[in-house]
Amino acid sequence: MTQVPDRLKHYAHWRGDGIADAEAQRLVVGTLERLERPPSGGRHWRNAASALGIVALVTGGLVMVQLRQPPHVTQSQPGGTIPDDTVTLSSYLGLQTFGLRNRVLSAPATAWRIANRVQLDVSNRTDCSSTVIRVIDPLTRADLRGPVELPGCFDRIGQQTLVLQDGTVLLYQYQVLPTGATPLGGVRFDWQAGRVTQTYPGLSVDDDVLLAPDGRNLYVAQSIIIRTTSCGEPPCGVPRRDTLRDTVSILDLSTGRSQVLFAAAERTPWSQPLPACSRCPATDALSS
Amino acid sequence: MSDELEGRVPAADREAFEALLRKHARAMLQFADFVLHDRSAAEDAVQEAFMMAWKNRAQLRDPNWFGPWLRRIVLRECLRWRRQPFWRMVALPDRVIAPRRDSADHLDIANAVRRLSPRLRAVIFLHYYEDQTLKQVATELDIS
Numbered sequence: 001m002t003q004v005p006d007r008l009k010h011y012a013h014w015r016g017d018g019i020a021d022a023e024a025q026r027l028v029v030g031t032l033e034r035l036e037r038p039p040s041g042g043r044h045w046r047n048a049a050s051a052l053g054i055v056a057l058v059t060g061g062l063v064m065v066q067l068r069q070p071p072h073v074t075q076s077q078p079g080g081t082i083p084d085d086t087v088t089l090s091s092y093l094g095l096q097t098f099g100l101r102n103r104v105l106s107a108p109a110t111a112w113r114i115a116n117r118v119q120l121d122v123s124n125r126t127d128c129s130s131t132v133i134r135v136i137d138p139l140t141r142a143d144l145r146g147p148v149e150l151p152g153c154f155d156r157i158g159q160q161t162l163v164l165q166d167g168t169v170l171l172y173q174y175q176v177l178p179t180g181a182t183p184l185g186g187v188r189f190d191w192q193a194g195r196v197t198q199t200y201p202g203l204s205v206d207d208d209v210l211l212a213p214d215g216r217n218l219y220v221a222q223s224i225i226i227r228t229t230s231c232g233e234p235p236c237g238v239p240r241r242d243t244l245r246d247t248v249s250i251l252d253l254s255t256g257r258s259q260v261l262f263a264a265a266e267r268t269p270w271s272q273p274l275p276a277c278s279r280c281p282a283t284d285a286l287s288s
Numbered sequence: 289m290s291d292e293l294e295g296r297v298p299a300a301d302r303e304a305f306e307a308l309l310r311k312h313a314r315a316m317l318q319f320a321d322f323v324l325h326d327r328s329a330a331e332d333a334v335q336e337a338f339m340m341a342w343k344n345r346a347q348l349r350d351p352n353w354f355g356p357w358l359r360r361i362v363l364r365e366c367l368r369w370r371r372q373p374f375w376r377m378v379a380l381p382d383r384v385i386a387p388r389r390d391s392a393d394h395l396d397i398a399n400a401v402r403r404l405s406p407r408l409r410a411v412i413f414l415h416y417y418e419d420q421t422l423k424q425v426a427t428e429l430d431i432s
Contacts, residue, residue, distance in 0.1 A: 007397045008412055027335050
């Protein structure tokens with residue numbers, strides 16, 4: 001059995017190595033941009049406005065609920081109007097089912113479970129040069145088949161490991177290069193043969209996927225953040241405006257061809273757009 | 289190279305400061321992410337720490353200690369972040385950050401780490417990720 005210090009070390013490396021340098025460099029760019037701005041209380045005002053907005057929404061919502069409530073209605077019994085459904089929750093503990101009516105929360109189950117008493121054990125090397133995939137019995141941790149070493153890192157797509165109709169599983173493959181994490185897309189992994197049998201370059205780890213009832217197609221929901229820059233190519237460019245494009249596609253699992261079924265209108269997400277810059281901040285920094 | 293570069297900070301050289309931030313940025317984000325176990329909060333804390341570092345750069349007496357000095361600021365910002373009033377916690381994020389899922393192999397250890405205080409998480413990260421001795425960790429975090 002692995003000792004706690006080893007596991008802590010492994011966990012710390014796994015978590016730390018999941019952060020690409022490009023993500024951190026973006027914070028530096030953000031900091032430099034903030035330093036260029038004249039001091040103002042903009043952020044605090046924005047936060048205060050957000051808080052006030054939420055208070056107003058909640059208050060308004062409560063008033064609306066009260067206005068719509070018919071008079072002399074007695075409180076319904078607990079569970080009376082709650083559907084007798086079970087939902088699957090994903091938390092850092094794993095997947096847990098929750099009964100809405102009986103309020104019973106199941107014990108967490110690993111999201112790497114692919115069949116009854118069959119689980120993938122995916123160990124990415126810290127430098128992401130290769131990954132060892134084992135197929136184990138989750139109760140005994142005994143190997144059900146020999147370990148397989150594949151190049152790059154692997155992860156799931158979606159909350160739970162997706163098992164395809166032929167028993168293979170859909171995984172996500174990526175590499176870590178000096179420039180940061182590089183996605184390679186989805187792969188169909190035949191865990192019984194221990195090899196990748198097909199690749200789907202367009203798939204991303206952040207996609208929500210659903211296997212079509214016929215088992216031959218995959219529905220893929222993607223939210224793509226599009227960044228426009230005002231100062232040319234990275235690392236010089238600073239995001240001037242972010243827009244989200246939501247699409248739903250259908251992917252033919254046998255051919256790998258994808259067709260967009262629905263594309264939502266672009267919208268500016270979350271925050272106010274960053275102000276446009278007239279000069280490249282990296283150049284500014286060098287010249288100041 | 290490193291010492292030369294870090295030696296330029298007290299001169300308020302912005303170019304050197306940027307280079308230092310770029311050099312240490314990933315390590316600081318990794319550290320904050322482990323302390324907070326929340327990527328979005330970690331990014332906010334690190335960026336605030338960078339701003340604080342710029343404002344207080346004159347306090348850095350030995351420029352060769354930029355890394356540990358910055359890390360203390362990051363830790364302070366992480367601890368401060370956990371005490372944020374609710375209206376800052378609900379402020380809209382600047383971008384969507386996909387949470388990194390804990391793999392099955394790490395579920396129980398991740399759960400155990402989450403139960404620790406942020407300071408202890410900081411110790412674990414420096415000891416097990418940065419391979420610092422416990423004495424070095426104590427010095428860097430100014431704890432005994």
